[in-house]
Every structure is written in C-alpha cells, then in structure tokens.
Amino acid sequence: MPVSTKPPTRVLPALALAAFACVWLLDLGVVQPNRIVSGTGYGLYAATGWFGAVVVSFLLAVVIVLATRLTPKRFGALILLLTTALMAQPLLLEVFALRKLPEDSAYARIGIGAGFWCLAFFLALMLLETLGRYKASRRLQFSVVLLVVVSWWFCASREGLSSLSLIREYANRADQFSQALTTHLSLSLGAVAISAVLAFGLALAMVRRERLRRPLLGLVSFMQTIPSLALFGLLIAPLGALSAAYPFLQTLGIRGIGWAPAMLALIAYSLLPMVRNTYVALMEVPEPVVDAGRGMGMNERQIFFKVKLPLALPVIIEGVRITTIQAIGLTAVAALIGAGGFGTFIFQGLGQAAMDLVLLGALPTVFLALAADAILSALKFQRAPR
Amino acid sequence: MIELKGVTRRFGDAVAVDNINLTIETGEVCVLVGSSGCGKSTTLRMINRLLPRTSGEILVDGEDINNADPEALRLNMGYAIQSTGLFPHWTVARNIGVVPDLLKWPARKRDERVSELLTLLGLDPATDAIKYPHQLSGGQAQRVGVARALAGDPNILLMDEPFGALDAITRENLQQEMLRIQRHLNKTTVFVTHDIDEALKLATRIAVMDQGRIIQHDTPEAILRRPASAFVENLIGKGDRGLKLLGLRTVGDVMARHLLPSQSEPLVEVLKETDSLRVALSIMVWQNSDELPVFSEAGEAVGKVTREQLLQGGA
Numbered sequence: 179m180p181v182s183t184k185p186p187t188r189v190l191p192a193l194a195l196a197a198f199a200c201v202w203l204l205d206l207g208v209v210q211p212n213r214i215v216s217g218t219g220y221g222l223y224a225a226t227g228w229f230g231a232v233v234v235s236f237l238l239a240v241v242i243v244l245a246t247r248l249t250p251k252r253f254g255a256l257i258l259l260l261t262t263a264l265m266a267q268p269l270l271l272e273v274f275a276l277r278k279l280p281e282d283s284a285y286a287r288i289g290i291g292a293g294f295w296c297l298a299f300f301l302a303l304m305l306l307e308t309l310g311r312y313k314a315s316r317r318l319q320f321s322v323v324l325l326v327v328v329s330w331w332f333c334a335s336r337e338g339l340s341s342l343s344l345i346r347e348y349a350n351r352a353d354q355f356s357q358a359l360t361t362h363l364s365l366s367l368g369a370v371a372i373s374a375v376l377a378f379g380l381a382l383a384m385v386r387r388e389r390l391r392r393p394l395l396g397l398v399s400f401m402q403t404i405p406s407l408a409l410f411g412l413l414i415a416p417l418g419a420l421s422a423a424y425p426f427l428q429t430l431g432i433r434g435i436g437w438a439p440a441m442l443a444l445i446a447y448s449l450l451p452m453v454r455n456t457y458v459a460l461m462e463v464p465e466p467v468v469d470a471g472r473g474m475g476m477n478e479r480q481i482f483f484k485v486k487l488p489l490a491l492p493v494i495i496e497g498v499r500i501t502t503i504q505a506i507g508l509t510a511v512a513a514l515i516g517a518g519g520f521g522t523f524i525f526q527g528l529g530q531a532a533m534d535l536v537l538l539g540a541l542p543t544v545f546l547a548l549a550a551d552a553i554l555s556a557l558k559f560q561r562a563p564r
Numbered sequence: 565m566i567e568l569k570g571v572t573r574r575f576g577d578a579v580a581v582d583n584i585n586l587t588i589e590t591g592e593v594c595v596l597v598g599s600s601g602c603g604k605s606t607t608l609r610m611i612n613r614l615l616p617r618t619s620g621e622i623l624v625d626g627e628d629i630n631n632a633d634p635e636a637l638r639l640n641m642g643y644a645i646q647s648t649g650l651f652p653h654w655t656v657a658r659n660i661g662v663v664p665d666l667l668k669w670p671a672r673k674r675d676e677r678v679s680e681l682l683t684l685l686g687l688d689p690a691t692d693a694i695k696y697p698h699q700l701s702g703g704q705a706q707r708v709g710v711a712r713a714l715a716g717d718p719n720i721l722l723m724d725e726p727f728g729a730l731d732a733i734t735r736e737n738l739q740q741e742m743l744r745i746q747r748h749l750n751k752t753t754v755f756v757t758h759d760i761d762e763a764l765k766l767a768t769r770i771a772v773m774d775q776g777r778i779i780q781h782d783t784p785e786a787i788l789r790r791p792a793s794a795f796v797e798n799l800i801g802k803g804d805r806g807l808k809l810l811g812l813r814t815v816g817d818v819m820a821r822h823l824l825p826s827q828s829e830p831l832v833e834v835l836k837e838t839d840s841l842r843v844a845l846s847i848m849v850w851q852n853s854d855e856l857p858v859f860s861e862a863g864e865a866v867g868k869v870t871r872e873q874l875l876q877g878g879a
Contacts, residue, residue: 464649466647466649467650469645469649470645470649470651471662472638473614473638473643473645473649474638474663475637475638475663476662476666477635485651489653
C-alpha cells in the first residue's frame with residue numbers, strides 16, 4: 179500500500195493551524211525600557227513588518243498543504259522545511275530588534291513574547307511528528323536536533339541579538355553561568371553515579387535474598403514520598419551539627435547548607451527508580467534462558483555477566499534515564515539550600531521579578547534534561563536486543 | 565554409558581523420582597516417556613546435575629558424576645529444552661558457538677563447527693547465522709537449539725521435550741532429522757517426551773515412567789508386544805498398536821530386492837525403502853494393490869514388496 183493512501187495525518191494541519199493562531203494573536207516580542215519594567219508587546223505584523231508576517235504565514239500554509247497530500251517524498255520536503263524554519267526562527271527577533279529597539283537608550287532591551295515561544299513549540303512538535311511518521315533514522319533525528327541547536331547558538335552569539343534581555347542577563351553573568359553549569363552537572367550526575375552503584379548493590383542483595391526485598395523497597399519508596407524541599411530542609415540540622423562537632427568536615431565543604439545536604443537528598447531520591455528497575459530487570463530474565471546457560475556448562479559468574487546483565491541492561495539504563503532527568507530537575511530546587519547550579523538564577527530572578535533571569539536558569543535546566551533523555555534513550559535503544 | 569542406581573529425588577515431602585535403576589548404553593537413544601509430573605524431566609536434570617539427587621548413584625562411564633566439577637560435566641553433555649532457551653541478545657551463530665567458546669576453542673575452529681552444524685540441521689550458514697532468535701520460526705529456533713547442544717561435540721545428549729511446542733508437521737520433520745543425525749553421530753542420548761509415537765520413532769530403548777518409577781524399560785517392539793502393565797498398554801493405545809508395530813520397521817527390511825537397481829519412470833506416490841511398513845500398507849490400501857515397487861532415495865527401483873511380506877514382517 180503506497181504511503182499516500184494512508185489515512186492523511188490530521189495532526190500536522192492541526193498543529194500548523196494552532197501555530198498560525200498563536201503567532202497572530204499573541205505578542206511576538208516585547209520592548210522593555212529596562213530589565214524590570216514589563217514593557218510593551220508587539221504582534222507578528224507590528225514586530226517584523228509585512229515581510230516577516232507573510233513569510234511566517236506562507237510557511238505554515240505550505241506545511242498544511244504538504245501535510246494533506248503526503249507521499250514519502252513530501253515527508254522529506256516537510257522535514258527540510260520545518261528544520262530550516264526552526265533554525266531561522268531567531269532571525270524574527272533580530273528583525274524585531276532592528277525595527278523596534280530605541281537606539282537612544284542603553285538600558286532598553288527586547289524580550290521574547292509568548293507568540294515566539296508558541297511558534298517554536300509548534301514547529302518542534304510538527305518536526306517530531308514528521309520525523310516519527312517518516313520513521314527517520316536515529317542519525318537523521320540527531321542531525322536535525324544538532325542543526326537547530328547549533329543554529330540557535332550561532333544566532334544568539336550574533337550582534338543582532340545582543341539586545342535580547344536573555345542574552346544581556348547572560349552577558350552580565352557569564353562567569354556565574356559556567357560555574358552554575360559545572361555545579362549543576364556535577365551535583366546531578368554525581369548523585370546519579372553514586373546512587374547507581376548503591377542501587378546495583380541493593381538490587382543484587384534483593385535478588386540473592388528474597389526476604390530483603392520488602393524492607394529495602396519499602397525504605398527507598400518511603401524516601402521518595404518525602405517532599406523534596408522538606409528533605410533538603412530536614413538534612414540541614416543533622417549535617418550542621420555534624421560539621422560543628424567535627425571541624426575537619428568543614429574543610430571538606432560539608433555543612434548544614436551547600437552541596438552536602440543536596441547531594442544526600444538527590445541520592446536518596448535517585449535510589450527508588452534505580453533499585454526497582456535493576457531488581458525487576460534482573461528478575462525478569464527468562465528462566466529457560468538461565469536454565470539453558472547453566473545446562474550448557476556456564477558457571478554462575480558467566481551466567482550473570484554474559485546472560486543476565488546484558489538482558490537486563492536496557493531496563494537498567496531506563497532506570498538511569500528516569501533518575502538522571504529527575505536529578506537534573508531536583509538540583510534546580512537544591513539552589514534554595516545554597517547548593518548552586520541553575521536554580522540560583524531561577525530564585526534570584528523570582529526575587530527580582532526579572533523573568534529573563536528566571537529563563538536563564540530554567541532554559542539550560544530543561545535543555546540538560548532533554549539532552550540526558552536523548553543520550554540515554556539512544557544508549558538503551560542500542561543495547562536492546564534487535 | 566550412563567547408569568542410574570537406586571536414584572531418588574524428593575522435593576520436600578513429595579517424591580519426584582522413586583528409587584529408579586536405569587542403564588543407558590553408549591550410542592543408544594533412551595527415551596523417557598510418561599505423563600507430566602511422572603519424574604522424567606527430574607531424572608534428566610539429575611544426570612547433568614541441574615538438580616541434586618537425594619540418594620542413589622549416577623555414573624557416567626563408571627565415574628560418579630558428583631566427583632566431577634558440575635560445569636565440566638555439563639560441557640560434555642549437550643542440552644536442548646522445549647522452550648529452546650536461546651540467548652535472545654546473541655545471533656544464531658553466537659548461540660551455537662557458546663559451548664565451543666566455553667571450551668576455549670580457537671575462533672576458526674568454532675566458526676567452522678557452527679557452519680557445519682547449521683548445514684547439518686538444514687539451516688543456511690550465510691543467511692541464518694546472523695539472525696537473532698526472535699527472527700526465527702519455532703522450528704528453526706528448535707533446530708538452532710539442537711545445533712547448540714551438539715556444538716561442543718559432547719558424548720552425551722540430553723533433550724527435554726525439544727519438539728513438544730512445535731506443530732505436527734514441523735515436529736515430524738525434526739524427528740526425521742534427529743534419526744538422520746543420530747545415524748551419523750551415534751551420541752548416547754537421553755530424550756524426554758510425553759508423546760508415545762515420538763518415543764517409538766526415536767528410541768532404541770524406551771523407559772516408561774509413572775509416579776517417579778520406571779514401569780518398563782525395553783525396546784519399542786517389546787513395549788508394543790508385551791506391555792508390562794495396564795498403564796503401559798493404555799499409554800501405547802490398544803486400538804492401533806498393530807499399526808504402530810508396522811511403523812517400527814522399514815520396507816527395506818522385508819522387501820524382495822532386485823539384483824540390480826534400475827532407473828524407471830517416476831510415479832506420483834512412490835514407496836521408498838526407508839518408509840515404514842505402515843506407510844507401505846497405507847499406499848497399498850489406497851491403490852488397492854497387492855504389490856508395490858520400492859525405490860531408493862536416489863529414485864532407482866531397488867525392489868518390490870507384497871502385501872504378504874508386509875503382514876509377515878509386521879507380525
């Protein structure tokens with residue numbers, strides 16, 4: 179059956195229509211006299227003039243037409259079109275800055291409006307949908323994402339967008355930003371690594387001794403039920419007392435606040451998904467396969483490393499994936515107890531009512547989580563038996 | 565030679581195998597047959613020490629198996645099971661090569677062995693070797709399972725209902741393959757099944773088991789002619805045991821052989837010398853004839869068989 183007679187996708191036209199509505203009804207950008215005042219918004223036409231408005235509308239119309247007459251070739255055209263559109267989207271802001279930014283004010287800046295975010299969101303959704311329908315290879319998917327990321331990075335570093343308030347917030351804090359990145363990554367990945375080792379040991383103990391299963395799973399589930407902020411708070415007092423009693427701990431940086439309680443809490447949270455997935459994965463290796471391995475003359479070590487572990491690995495990696503995403507998100511909250519990381523910007527920005535500073539913390543956190551998800555999914559896919 | 569002397573296996577209070585004595589000569593195919601739960605699989609699994617025995621002795625070539633290292637013991641016993649137990653994350657070639665790898669054969673010797681076995685079991689070394697188990701049909705997977713059991717060139721073959729999950733036609737094919745391979749290799753084989761027809765077809769001797777005991781241990785013909793108890797009689801089926809008896813012998817055993825084989829025009833339904841007397845009788849009834857020409861595998865007319873000869877041979 180040729181692809182063109184498959185039921186036509188209604189998802190793509192619907193998304194394109196939604197994008198169309200959003201981009202016309204919502205503000206594309208905002209001009210702010212300084213970083214605190216909210217400023218005035220501009221719609222698509224007002225912001226980019228008739229040229230920008232026509233280009234965007236025409237593009238969405240082409241997407242709708244292509245999507246309703248799908249052939250395998252058109253999928254390729256659609257991917258090309260959507261990728262280019264997404265790559266070029268920051269140019270809209272550049273045009274906007276060129277037209278509307280008052281030249282006389284050193285504090286004036288432009289902000290990103292809801293319309294811009296919605297357009298980016300719907301374009302990305304359409305791209306994902308098309309890649310999925312096209313059954314695109316992992317390599318193509320990866321290339322598309324890489325192209326978009328690199329293009330946005332390139333646009334952000336251009337002179338034309340230097341007046342973007344997000345970029346200004348970054349420029350003011352470039353050092354803090356790279357430090358936040360290092361702290362955020364080392365806290366979350368460190369916690370994941372440590373809890374992976376712990377979880378593996380616990381899961382093995384549960385596999386060996388059935389009666390350990392209930393108490394251990396109960397314990398790690400219980401830790402998961404404590405609200406994260408409460409756990410961070412609960413750790414302050416005992417750690418503070420410890421470091422007061424043993425001063426050498428202070429030289430290691432272990433205090434009631436800071437990275438130590440954050441790390442402990444993150445590890446505690448990471449244990450449940452890791453322990454559960456590792457345990458289930460090891461237990462669900464089919465009995466006949468293990469029996470055959472033993473009957474062939476494998477010893478217990480060989481059965482574990484050659485049969486059980488490789489078969490369990492995709493599910494174990496899935497546990498690591500869930501945990502990593504969770505830890506990256508929780509690390510942002512850990513900024514509240516002075517652990518550093520991107521959460522610092524978020525809470526500072528909230529305190530100063532500077533939304534772009536909040537974004538400066540939130541966007542990299544989301545990006546890190548998505549990147550971890552992509553990498554670990556690819557790893558899991560690669561390890562899964564084909 | 566495998567000897568079981570007074571072997572008992574208990575699971576808690578339940579007795580799975582009750583004081584059995586069984587001798588399996590080198591090169592013979594011993595089929596353990598009985599209904600599920602009769603202890604036949606337990607017996608098999610005690611021979612390669614997947615299950616420890618509660619009491620008694622199991623000797624292989626006069627050596628008590630408990631004196632050997634269990635892994636070394638199993639490396640010399642091919643093992644095939646009903647659910648194949650193929651490693652899903654390995655290709656067919658790597659699955660078959662598992663015992664050679666455990667025995668640390670050089671890679672070339674192992675690869676040659678793998679292709680040899682694929683060919684022996686009617687699989688294609690070029691295309692099938694690189695497949696993963698889930699890409700195989702049930703029959704193919706079981707062929708790979710048997711190939712894997714043979715790979716290390718073990719002296720003993722243990723098979724636990726290897727064809728039990730297959731459809732009738734595939735099972736029939738694999739039974740034929742087993743007979744052909746066994747003629748080649750002469751492995752001492754212990755084969756577990758609940759299917760009496762499979763037992764009659766493959767066995768040199770059958771051990772009928774019930775409730776953990778061996779009821780009768782004898783050749784297929786003796787089991788058919790002189791069932792030791794009502795249980796055995798019931799198992800082989802009273803109605804068609806005459807036909808089953810005919811099934812044990814081949815046309816080649818009873819036919820009148822020509823002095824020289826001759827080429828002849830191919831017929832639609834030809835009787836081969838490797839066919840059983842049961843097949844010959846069926847063709848005779850169908851064609852309503854008293855005499856049939858017999859052909860070799862190569863298609864040459866090698867003899868003829870009469871209804872008289874058939875019935876005498878079966879009696």
